[in-house]
Amino acid sequence: MRRRHECETPGWQPSELDVEILRLLSRGLTTDAIARRVGVSERTVRRRLRATADEIGVESSIEAVVHAVRIGLI
Template sequence: MADPALERSSLAARPQPASSLAASLAAELSREDLELLRLLARGLPLEAVARRLHTSERTVRRRIKGICERLGVSASIEAVVWAARRGLV
């Protein structure tokens, strides 16, 4: 007979499926959005992110604002954390 405490801990350690809302929000993020979030997650400044994406800093700021609006967060760090918690970055 298996130990119930061990079974509970093994179930708790198993990744939980994303909610349908989180899944639909994640689907709204393009490959480019995810790449931008990955670069931000690495701690790169906006100027470096813009260079890597071959665009302007202004465009990067605008894209971050759009990502934040879609995810319902108010700052880029919140968007990065949101994506990291879901294994997207």
């Protein structure tokens, strides 16, 4: 059984915060609402989403959410 943050994308080890951001984005929250919910700035949310998308090789945060769903991360 896979641990919570082990995933099928080689080299990608998402943090708890990254997973929570993806989870909240998948539920339709805005970056501002996500920032308030997790206690960081909106800029931090946007930066983490961009870094996640870059790391897994997709073009957008929505594609990152789709990827996370496909691999069972969220």
